[in-house]
Amino acid sequence: xxxxxxxxxxxxxxxxxxxxxxxxxxxxxxxxxxxxxxxxxxxxxxxxxxxxxxxxxxxxxxxxxxxxxxxxxxxxxxxxxxxxxxxxxxxxxxxxxxxxxxxxxxxxxxxxxxxxxxxxxxxxxxxxxxxxxxxxxxxxxxxxxxxxxxxxxxxxxxxxxxxxxxxxxxxxxxxxxxxxxxxxxxxxxxxxx
Amino acid sequence: xxxxxxxxxxxxxxxxxxxxxxxxxxxxxxxxxxxxxxxxxxxxxxxxxxxxxxxxxxxxxxxxxxxxxxxxxxxxxxxxxxxxxxxxxxxxxxxxxxxxxxxxxxxxxxxxxxxxxxxxxxxxxxxxxxxxxxxxxxxxxxxxxxxxxxxxxxxxxxxxxxxxxxxxxxxxxxxxxxxxxxxxxxxxxxxxxxxxxxxxxxxxxxxxxxxxxxxxxxxxxxxxxxxxxxxxxxxxxxxxxxxxxxxxxxxxxxxxxxxxxxxxxxxxxxxxxxxxxxxxxxxxxxxxxxxxxxxxxxxxxxxxxxxxxxxxxxxxxxxxxxxxxxxxxxxxxxxxxxxxxxxxxxxxxxxxxxxxxxxxxxxxxxxxxxxxxxxxxxxxxxxxxxxxxxxxxxxxxxxxxxxxxxxxxxxxxxxxxxxxxxxxxxxxxxxxxxxxxxxxxxxxxxxxxxxxxxxxxxxxxxxxxxxxxxxxxxxxxxxxxxxxxxxxxxxxxxxxxxxxxxxxxxxxxxxxxxxxxxxxxxxxxxxxxxxxxxxxxxxxxxxxxxxxxxxxxxxxxxxxxxxxxxxxxxxxxxxxxxxxxxxxxxxxxxxxxxxxxxxxxxxxxxxxxxxxxxxxxxxxxxxxxxxxxxxxxxxxxxxxxxxxxxxxxxxxxxxxxxxxxxxxxxxxxxxxxxxxxxxxxxxxxxxxxxxxxxxxxxxxxxxxxxxxxxxxxxxxxxxxxxxxxxxxxxxxxxxxxxxxxxxxxxxxxxxxxxxxxxxxxxxxxxxxxxxxxxxxxxxxxxxxxxxxx
Numbered sequence: 001x002x003x004x005x006x007x008x009x010x011x012x013x014x015x016x017x018x019x020x021x022x023x024x025x026x027x028x029x030x031x032x033x034x035x036x037x038x039x040x041x042x043x044x045x046x047x048x049x050x051x052x053x054x055x056x057x058x059x060x061x062x063x064x065x066x067x068x069x070x071x072x073x074x075x076x077x078x079x080x081x082x083x084x085x086x087x088x089x090x091x092x093x094x095x096x097x098x099x100x101x102x103x104x105x106x107x108x109x110x111x112x113x114x115x116x117x118x119x120x121x122x123x124x125x126x127x128x129x130x131x132x133x134x135x136x137x138x139x140x141x142x143x144x145x146x147x148x149x150x151x152x153x154x155x156x157x158x159x160x161x162x163x164x165x166x167x168x169x170x171x172x173x174x175x176x177x178x179x180x181x182x183x184x185x186x187x188x189x190x191x192x193x
Numbered sequence: 194x195x196x197x198x199x200x201x202x203x204x205x206x207x208x209x210x211x212x213x214x215x216x217x218x219x220x221x222x223x224x225x226x227x228x229x230x231x232x233x234x235x236x237x238x239x240x241x242x243x244x245x246x247x248x249x250x251x252x253x254x255x256x257x258x259x260x261x262x263x264x265x266x267x268x269x270x271x272x273x274x275x276x277x278x279x280x281x282x283x284x285x286x287x288x289x290x291x292x293x294x295x296x297x298x299x300x301x302x303x304x305x306x307x308x309x310x311x312x313x314x315x316x317x318x319x320x321x322x323x324x325x326x327x328x329x330x331x332x333x334x335x336x337x338x339x340x341x342x343x344x345x346x347x348x349x350x351x352x353x354x355x356x357x358x359x360x361x362x363x364x365x366x367x368x369x370x371x372x373x374x375x376x377x378x379x380x381x382x383x384x385x386x387x388x389x390x391x392x393x394x395x396x397x398x399x400x401x402x403x404x405x406x407x408x409x410x411x412x413x414x415x416x417x418x419x420x421x422x423x424x425x426x427x428x429x430x431x432x433x434x435x436x437x438x439x440x441x442x443x444x445x446x447x448x449x450x451x452x453x454x455x456x457x458x459x460x461x462x463x464x465x466x467x468x469x470x471x472x473x474x475x476x477x478x479x480x481x482x483x484x485x486x487x488x489x490x491x492x493x494x495x496x497x498x499x500x501x502x503x504x505x506x507x508x509x510x511x512x513x514x515x516x517x518x519x520x521x522x523x524x525x526x527x528x529x530x531x532x533x534x535x536x537x538x539x540x541x542x543x544x545x546x547x548x549x550x551x552x553x554x555x556x557x558x559x560x561x562x563x564x565x566x567x568x569x570x571x572x573x574x575x576x577x578x579x580x581x582x583x584x585x586x587x588x589x590x591x592x593x594x595x596x597x598x599x600x601x602x603x604x605x606x607x608x609x610x611x612x613x614x615x616x617x618x619x620x621x622x623x624x625x626x627x628x629x630x631x632x633x634x635x636x637x638x639x640x641x642x643x644x645x646x647x648x649x650x651x652x653x654x655x656x657x658x659x660x661x662x663x664x665x666x667x668x669x670x671x672x673x674x675x676x677x678x679x680x681x682x683x684x685x686x687x688x689x690x691x692x693x694x695x696x697x698x699x700x701x702x703x704x705x706x707x708x709x710x711x712x713x714x715x716x717x718x719x720x721x722x723x724x725x726x727x728x729x730x731x732x733x734x735x736x737x738x739x740x741x742x743x744x745x746x747x748x749x750x751x752x753x754x755x756x757x758x759x760x761x762x763x764x765x766x767x768x769x770x771x772x773x774x775x776x777x778x779x780x781x782x783x784x785x786x787x788x789x790x791x792x793x794x795x796x797x798x799x800x801x802x803x804x805x806x807x808x809x810x811x812x813x814x815x816x817x818x819x820x821x822x823x824x825x826x827x828x829x830x831x832x833x834x835x836x837x838x839x840x841x842x843x844x845x846x847x848x849x850x851x852x853x854x855x856x857x858x859x860x861x862x863x864x865x866x867x868x869x870x871x872x873x874x875x876x877x878x879x880x881x882x883x884x885x886x887x888x889x890x891x892x893x894x895x896x897x898x899x900x901x902x903x904x905x906x907x908x909x910x911x912x913x914x915x916x917x918x919x920x921x922x923x924x925x926x927x928x929x930x931x932x933x934x935x936x937x938x939x940x941x942x943x944x945x946x947x948x949x950x951x952x953x954x955x956x957x958x959x960x961x962x963x964x965x966x967x968x969x970x971x972x973x974x975x976x977x978x979x980x981x982x
Binding site: 012013014017019022023026039041043044045046059060061086088090093094095097098099101102103104105106108141147152155156157158160161162164166167168169170171172174175176 | 307365462496
């Protein structure tokens with residue numbers, strides 16, 4: 001699993017910047033510290049899905065979302081993924097927020113890049129195991145898929161029990177460096193692209 | 194026989210999984226299983242009956258998630274669901290006489306500071322369930338599948354306060370033995386035991402095979418009966434169905450192997466009556482090993498455990514006594530200063546941090562718990578809660594996440610009566626001062642007698658000897674030639690005769706004498722020789738910590754002098770390098786290039802020739818302004834801007850220290866209240882703004898994250914703030930921002946409001962009534978400059 005500097009710079013709000021040795025060094029240092037303390041975990045499950053106009057039926061639920069319907073077009077099954085870096089990333093960011101704010105900011109960006117990189121890796125594992133191609137990840141909050149779906153999708157995966165992922169009253173994932181996403185599965189025999 | 198009498202003497206067997214059994218009977222994934230206590234009672238009763246017939250001794254009620262958070266919008270209350278759950282289990286148990294365990298799972302929300310659920314709210318949620326369960330006739334409480342020590346503490350306190358039933362706790366670490374918030378097995382064990390569990394152990398998460406690896410550590414530390422309730426293997430979710438692969442026969446064979454060491458076995462997800470029946474059969478006739486008392490003394494935080502013994506370092510610096518800058522910080526509510534002191538000590542090998550907020554003009558019962566919670570946000574070092582005020586003690590011990598060390602109880606009657614019940618209730622370890630109503634005894638023998646008196650009084654409350662650290666009291670050697678000897682003699686006797694841990698505040702020995710560090714270091718070495726388990730010292734003093742390393746090398750505790758060599762070999766080299774480097778930087782350059790130490794040094798030099806405000810206005814602010822302009826012109830990135838701000842912060846700290854020592858107030862440019870709005874727990878944006886504003890010499894009152902609108906308004910009015918900054922990250926939380934702005938405009942119309950956050954736009958900011966939208970942190974600084982100019 002490799003964290004790319006260009007991804008970190010994007011999360012830092014300076015995409016395409018030439019960071020110089022000082023900032024590059026800081027990114028490397030924070031990446032190493034984060035790698036040493038995180039305990040990434042994930043859980044996934046696969047459900048049949050059906051698209052009905054601007055809604056998707058998945059795991060016994062009818063999800064009203066035209067953007068999700070478009071995303072899953074052509075898929076008869078979908079994988080649900082929940083993943084988290086764990087609470088250690090949040091702790092480390094909080095600790096650096098006292099007197100080392102520049103490290104906190106870089107760490108925050110590195111964490112964002114890291115959870116995405118882990119999700120890429122998990123996605124590949126799922127694709128391999130299912131012997132199928134997957135769409136990109138689609139999360140509550142994208143398009144017209146409301147944030148409130150996070151809770152329902154997490155429950156479907158029993159993600160609280162399985163990986164300790166929770167959702168706050170305000171609809172945020174806690175631990176913060178976490179992802180809940182839906183991916184469509186193109187079955188290799190279905191003739192879909 | 195009742196359950197308490199059987200525990201630890203006979204092998205007891207819990208039932209198996211409930212949720213997975215219900216899924217087989219048609220419960221959909223994601224549906225709340227507890228609702229079936231009412232809507233499909235026949236099915237729940239059927240499953241309980243099958244387990245009872247399988248021969249288990251304890252049935253778990255189907256109430257794992259029957260809390261008000263999960264039941265919201267279902268039309269049912271926890272009281273209804275829990276009562277129905279207990280009733281179904283009781284009906285099934287009627288046939289076999291099985292005990293009923295009220296099953297309590299996690300709330301489903303992470304507690305603050307990782308999540309947004311406040312500790313007392315969690316206590317309240319559990320209390321509602323436990324009150325209902327006890328009233329309905331449960332025989333014990335099983336708190337299970339816990340993955341955060343703080344939530345365990347909340348549930349155990351609720352059980353203590355709502356019923357007299359025995360409480361068992363099982364938790365769910367990952368394969369490395371850690372909980373989600375970082376606690377390891379000793380951390381969980383010492384917390385759960387301290388809070389008075391009748392039994393503890395592991396459940397869920399893993400199958401028997403994976404749990405086997407964690408069991409030895411659990412058995413090593415636990416002094417109460419041990420429970421093991423694995424899943425039927427690690428689950429896989431396929432086509433919406435959860436599949437488990439361990440068969441009843443395999444499960445039973447592994448449980449029989451566990452039964453030689455543990456006291457209670459059972460099953461979690463994926464186990465069925467067939468698994469339990471098989472386990473009952475293979476375990477028949479097995480008598481568990483007796484439960485033995487383990488002598489380890491631990492204190493812990495949410496993520497770290499420290500074993501007392503061998504010279505543990507307790508950092509003494511968060512204490513206002515004799516420290517003008519710390520006094521100033523406490524008076525000014527400057528928590529940031531406390532946090533920095535904490536991190537500096539941890540960076541210099543402190544294992545535990547003493548926290549004392551006792552100043553005559555301060556409401557200690559309000560400040561101490563706030564300091565404890567704040568410190569636990571930034572460090573995982575366990576804390577020693579240091580107060581003479583019982584109200585402050587109770588509130589701080591209660592909100593502490595982990596097993597705290599309490600400082601202190603003494604042999605005085607009032608102290609024993611007021612403090613020991615608190616130490617017992619909150620499961621703390623404690624420092625015991627060898628003085629009583631007659632004062633400090635003059636001889637070693639008399640001090641040991643006081644120690645014995647305290648140990649006996651503690652035992653009467655059920656506080657084990659291992660949780661007591663005896664302080665034989667350091668008196669200044671300048672006031673009595675025998676003072677050091679008496680203290681050390683008493684320590685040796687405590688070690689040799691009583692076998693109890695010792696602790697000392699070391700620095701007091703040199704009070705009133707020059708070159709205090711020399712005496713402190715020598716006394717510390719002698720104390721270590723006399724068996725000092727933990728020293729309360731200044732870890733920033735190299736002379737003191739050096740003494741610990743040299744003592745360990747000489748005493749043989751540091752095998753091959755490895756730690757000594759690592760600390761001292763080549764230690765002179767980097768120092769030469771630094772002093773030999775280029776010209777000392779000016780304050781301006783040091784800030785622009787973000788060099789903290791140089792900035793501090795340059796500020797110190799400037800203060801010798803000019804007044805503090807001139808250093809700020811002529812050197813510091815211009816440098817920060819240049820950095821700000823470079824950032825605005827995209828010549829600097831955000832981390833670099835922050836480095837400049839932190840370097841300026843270092844210079845400010847030097848100035849503040851000088852002002853505090855001279856007793857002069859510091860002139861600030863204006864007072865600003867910052868908060869991340871209610872519902873929002875992402876505060877990095879707000880923290881960036883705060884770092885910059887503080888280092889532009891504004892006084893920032895940081896209310897933190899997830900802040901109620903009312904608190905923002907109240908603070909603005911009380912502190913007469915001239916500006917408010919609010920941050921919100923999500924579309925769901927800008928609604929709270931709008932509420933906060935509205936309330937501010939109503940109650941504090943003269944105070945401008947600036948807002949920022951990922952989803953905000955200038956238009957939206959205007960619409961919700963904010964005076965200014967800032968696209969980045971420098972924007973906030975510029976607006977503050979305009980407001981206060």
